[in-house]
Amino acid sequence: MKVSDAATPSANQSQPGKTALRPLDIVSRGWSWLFLLLLIIFFSITGQGFLNIFNFQTIGADMSLVLIMALGQTFVILSGGIDLSVGFVMGMASVASALVMSRIGGSAPLLVVVLAGLTVGLGVGLIPGLVNGLVIARLRVPPFIVTLGMYGIARGAGFILSGGQPVSVQTNGIGQIGNGYLLYLLPDGRLSFFHLPSNLQGVRPSQIVQLLPFPLILLVIVVLICAWLLSQTRFGRHTYAVGGSEEASRRAGIPVARHTILIYMLSALLASLAGVLYTMRFSNGAADVGDPLLLTSIAAVIIGGASLFGGEGTVLGTVIGALIIAIIQNGLIFLGINPFWQFIAVGAVIILAVLVDQAKKQLVERS
Amino acid sequence: MEDTELGNKSLSRREFLAGTAAVLAGGSLLAACGGSTSTPGSSSTNYTFVLIQGVKGDPFYVTMQKGAQAMADKLGVKLLVDGPAQFSATLQAPIVDAYIAKKVDVMIIAACDKQAMIAPLQRANDAGIKVISVDTFIGNGDYTSGPVTFPLSYIGSDNVQGGMIAGQALIKSIGNKGGIYIENVTPGISTTDQRQQGCEQAIKATNGAVTLVGSNYDNDSAATASQQVSALLSSSKGTKVNGIFGTNLFSAEGSAQAVKNANKQGQIKIANFDAPQQAIVDLNNGVVDLVIAQKPSDMGSTAVQYGVYALTGKTSSIHKRVATGYVVIDKTNVNDPASQAAIYKSS
Numbered sequence: 001m002k003v004s005d006a007a008t009p010s011a012n013q014s015q016p017g018k019t020a021l022r023p024l025d026i027v028s029r030g031w032s033w034l035f036l037l038l039l040i041i042f043f044s045i046t047g048q049g050f051l052n053i054f055n056f057q058t059i060g061a062d063m064s065l066v067l068i069m070a071l072g073q074t075f076v077i078l079s080g081g082i083d084l085s086v087g088f089v090m091g092m093a094s095v096a097s098a099l100v101m102s103r104i105g106g107s108a109p110l111l112v113v114v115l116a117g118l119t120v121g122l123g124v125g126l127i128p129g130l131v132n133g134l135v136i137a138r139l140r141v142p143p144f145i146v147t148l149g150m151y152g153i154a155r156g157a158g159f160i161l162s163g164g165q166p167v168s169v170q171t172n173g174i175g176q177i178g179n180g181y182l183l184y185l186l187p188d189g190r191l192s193f194f195h196l197p198s199n200l201q202g203v204r205p206s207q208i209v210q211l212l213p214f215p216l217i218l219l220v221i222v223v224l225i226c227a228w229l230l231s232q233t234r235f236g237r238h239t240y241a242v243g244g245s246e247e248a249s250r251r252a253g254i255p256v257a258r259h260t261i262l263i264y265m266l267s268a269l270l271a272s273l274a275g276v277l278y279t280m281r282f283s284n285g286a287a288d289v290g291d292p293l294l295l296t297s298i299a300a301v302i303i304g305g306a307s308l309f310g311g312e313g314t315v316l317g318t319v320i321g322a323l324i325i326a327i328i329q330n331g332l333i334f335l336g337i338n339p340f341w342q343f344i345a346v347g348a349v350i351i352l353a354v355l356v357d358q359a360k361k362q363l364v365e366r367s
Numbered sequence: 368m369e370d371t372e373l374g375n376k377s378l379s380r381r382e383f384l385a386g387t388a389a390v391l392a393g394g395s396l397l398a399a400c401g402g403s404t405s406t407p408g409s410s411s412t413n414y415t416f417v418l419i420q421g422v423k424g425d426p427f428y429v430t431m432q433k434g435a436q437a438m439a440d441k442l443g444v445k446l447l448v449d450g451p452a453q454f455s456a457t458l459q460a461p462i463v464d465a466y467i468a469k470k471v472d473v474m475i476i477a478a479c480d481k482q483a484m485i486a487p488l489q490r491a492n493d494a495g496i497k498v499i500s501v502d503t504f505i506g507n508g509d510y511t512s513g514p515v516t517f518p519l520s521y522i523g524s525d526n527v528q529g530g531m532i533a534g535q536a537l538i539k540s541i542g543n544k545g546g547i548y549i550e551n552v553t554p555g556i557s558t559t560d561q562r563q564q565g566c567e568q569a570i571k572a573t574n575g576a577v578t579l580v581g582s583n584y585d586n587d588s589a590a591t592a593s594q595q596v597s598a599l600l601s602s603s604k605g606t607k608v609n610g611i612f613g614t615n616l617f618s619a620e621g622s623a624q625a626v627k628n629a630n631k632q633g634q635i636k637i638a639n640f641d642a643p644q645q646a647i648v649d650l651n652n653g654v655v656d657l658v659i660a661q662k663p664s665d666m667g668s669t670a671v672q673y674g675v676y677a678l679t680g681k682t683s684s685i686h687k688r689v690a691t692g693y694v695v696i697d698k699t700n701v702n703d704p705a706s707q708a709a710i711y712k713s714s
Contacts, residue, residue, distance in 0.1 A: 055468035062461040165555045168482045179486045205493035282456060282483035289483075292455045326461075333465040336447055339423055343452070 031356050032305065032320045035349070039327050047334025054210075055330070061213040063326040065090075065274045067319065068219065069290070070297035071226045072270030074318045075263050077301050078230075080243045080310025081136065081143035083264060085150035086271035086297065089128050090290030092158035093275030097121030098167035098285025105171025113171055114280075121276040122269060128154050129268025133261030158287030166286040169279060177214060178280030185209035215277060222273070227315040239263065243310030299346060300325055303353045324349060414472045416674055418667065419462055420450030421477035421503060426643045426711035427663050428477065431501065433712060435475065435667030442675050447471070456483035463487040467494050473674035475667075477502040481557075485515055492517045497677045501666045503558075510687045519677055522669050524661045525690040526558045529640065530565020530614075533659045536695045537610045537638040538569060538577050540656060545609030548599060549582035550592050550618040559614040562640055566612050580607050585618055592621025593628075600629045610636040613655075616646055623654045642696065643711045650701060658696040660709035665691045 044051035069086050076083045097117035105113050128150050135146045169175075176195065184192040187207040196208070230236035238259050241249040250256050271290065279285040304321030306313025328345050418435050420428035432448050439446035449466070451458035456479045466474060467490055474496050478484035485505050488498050498518045500508075506515030537547060547570055552559045563582060570577050581604065585592035592613070599605055611626070613619025619639035626635045632653065639646050642660035649655045669689055676684045694709040701707075 049469050052468060055465070058461075058464040058468055062464055065457070164553070166480060166482055175486050179490065204495065206495040278457070282460070282480070282486060284480070284482040286480070286483075288455070289457050292451075292453050292458050329461065330465050330468075333449060333462065334469060339449060339452060339462075 032303065032317065032324065032353070035352075036320055036324050036327065039324065039331065043327065043331035043334060047331055050331060050334040057211070057213055057216060059323075059326050059330050060216040060219065063322055064215040064219040065278055065290075066293045066296050066300065066326075067322040068222055068274040068277070069271050069293055070300040070318050070322055071222060071315065072267035073297050074226070074301050074304070074306060074313055074315060075230070075239055076143070076267045077298075077306045077308060078239050078243045078310060078313050079260065079263050080246070081260070081263070082147065082298075082308070083132065083267045084144065084147040084294065085128055085132060085154055086267060087290040087292075087294035088151055088154035088158055088287065089125050089268050089271040090275040090278070090293070091285075091287040092128070092154045092161065093121040093125035093272035094279045094285035094289055095158050095162040095167055095275075095287055096124040096285070097276045098169050098279045099161065101171055101174060101279065102167060102169045105169065105174065110171075110173045113174070114177065117174075117279065118276050121279070122272045125268050125272025125275060126265055127268075129265040130261065132268070133264035136264065137257035137260040155287060155291075162285065162287055166284045168284045170283070174280055175283040178277065178282070180214050181210040182212035182214065182217060183210070185211065215281060218277065222270070223315065223319055226270075230315050235259075235262070240311055243312070245311075296325060296346075297322075299350055302350055305353065305357060307357065321353075414444040414675070414678055415447065415470075416444055416473040416475060416671060417447040417449060417466045417469075417471045418501075418670075419459065419466070419474065419476040420448070421459075421479055422454040423450035423452055426713040427502075427641070427661070429713060430711045431477075431663035431667040433667070434664030435671045437664075438668035438671040442671065444671065444675060446671065451479065454479050456480035459484065460487040463491060467491050467496065470494075471496060472678060473497045473499065473671075475499045475501055475670040475674065478505050479503075481505050481507075489517065497674055499670045499673055501670050502663070508688070519685055520670075520673055520687055520689060522666050522673070522689040522691060524558075524693065526561035527565040527568070528690065529659060529661065529693050530562035530567075530612075531569045532565075532693050532695060533562065533612055533638050533640055533657070534566035534569025536657050536659070536697075537566075537612055537636060538573060540636045540638075540697075541577070541609040543573065544576045546578050546580040546607040547610045547612060548580045548596070548608050550596065550611060550613045550622045551582055551584050552587050552615050552618060553584055559640075562614045563612075578607070580604055585621060587615070587617050589617040589621035589624065592618050593624045594621075596622045596625035597628060600625060600631065605629075608635055610638065612638045612640075614640050616641055616643060619646070619655055620649065623649065627654070641711070642694075642709055644713060647696070647701065647710050650696065650698065653698075656697060660694040660696055660706075660711075662691040662694070662709065663711065664708070 049055070069090060072086060073083055097120055100120045101113050101117040104116060132146050132150050135141050136143050180195065182193065184196055185208065186192065187203060230239065238254050241252065241254055242256055242259055246256055275290060278289050300322035301313065301318050302308070302321065303324055304313060304317030306317060325346055329342050332339065332342055332345070416439060418432060422428065428450065436446055449462055451462060459479045464487060474491050476488065476498065478488070478500065481504060488505060492498050500518050500521040500523070502523045504521045504523065505518065507513045508521050510516050510518050510521055549563050549566055551563050554560070567579060570579050581599065583595045585595060596611065600608065611622045613622050616639060619637055623637050626632055626637065636656040638657040638659065639649065639655045640659050642658050646655065646658045650658050673685050676682065694706060696706045696709065
């Protein structure tokens, strides 16, 4: 059966059968958009209350951690590498920023506390990224091995920094930033930016319309920066080139080693940003907060159409990939389905994504 | 040649379409499952409750779910059950958010982190959802005068009391004299630390008749626990040990394995905290001698009861803290209905 099936496409190949392949062509190019749209339609019909702006902005805020991590991973995978350390780099950064914010919180202005937490969190997180890049680029150790080693080192360092306990941040205002909204619409028609007015007697919290959560705004900014970096700059072009062929890139005069180091630093930087965001949103930092997100972030990149062999993928693809996972996770709750099914659904989508990718390549080869 | 290469490397269009169809069929199967599980029973009210477990599929939480479901059926409310795949606040928070969007009336939750889950649950409370803690708490667990007071109640075991009950039962089984060793999990886990603390208090109360030989941490690994206890038994301290308290299943099982290897089974008594079915199998096989069961089923049923009280204005019947108590199971009472009811069910 399989042999005869496999023989069919070559029969097509001899004909100029382009028109016959058109539908599949469309499906393969826009399939992830189409799939996302189908998912939203499906859950809107079957899950009562799913189709709601507040649910969607919640999905956006909740997916911010995993998508920020996945954006860094996109650059790494595009360059033909993989970064397994990001989960624990995120945890380490969250611990570092929580330590700083809880130490100086209360004695310094809020802005200083946030900036200090951010600077230290990102700074500490950059170290494993730099080491990853140096060992991979200069000592020629495979990325899988290096970042697996760093996975353990960052995990241990995070636990040592935190003393094995979650580091709690009690500073007023930190949780407000991580959980706040840009816009509050009060029941009497008043608008308030950034925070709620203090004179709110007789207003129940559920009567206030909250719009644009801060994590979602941060996420959009980071996505735009990454999309610009990848599609509009030399850094982005070099990333594709290195992923396509390292040897050809070197001959073309691209500083491959330096570029590789920068990519792993970018990945660690974004993972650390997710860690600092976690600390602000959950008012604590712990070494293991990012670990459950690692594989989801890689899955988002793959569903988004990136090739694990490098050279292919886009920021927008990763955004769609993360959205598909987040919508499945959220939608299944509205259907009341056992959460174990999430794994099966996301797993099936990953395989489907690669199947479509292969079918697409087959089309390109033929035309 | 070209044909075979194509056949190996990539799928034919037909296979691709078949695969797509299979995935879509799987999707509709999922939908079908959803339709059947979310069908509510005959409810006299329109209240919807959700029980969010600390981790999905753990027998402790499955037993809690059974207790909650029984009470929900009795009171005619609809109960949904959910939980993260790992015991992690990172994964639990989006679930809380989804149920806020789903507009449930009552959220019963075993929070994965006492600090990190405050903000998500505050959002639930702000949306008008009644929040009840089961098994674990947020803030410091004092919902009357602590830093977090919005949850209606914290319904869970008192682990210091549990450790003391375990210690007392173990002391009795070794004849009220001798030495006890404590095999603990990881420093920093509030529940297991409190169990050790309670056991130490029970030992102290014997005024020197029973002594604490030592304690160690096994990182929730039976293999590590076994190594540690083996080393202890072959050391000079080994002869002083008459009883071992394992603060969870793996700690007790690992200790029991080491005792068995040293041919001291029966001479050294072992108490196991928590009562999944494996612990009862161990008890029947003589691997452990005592099993201290929490009452997750009571946690679930009381929480649902409290939710209905809150929705119907009977707030005076709600206590801010409910300690659900323990059942001590040994070979003599393992078949009693009370003991059987206390064993955690895995499905």
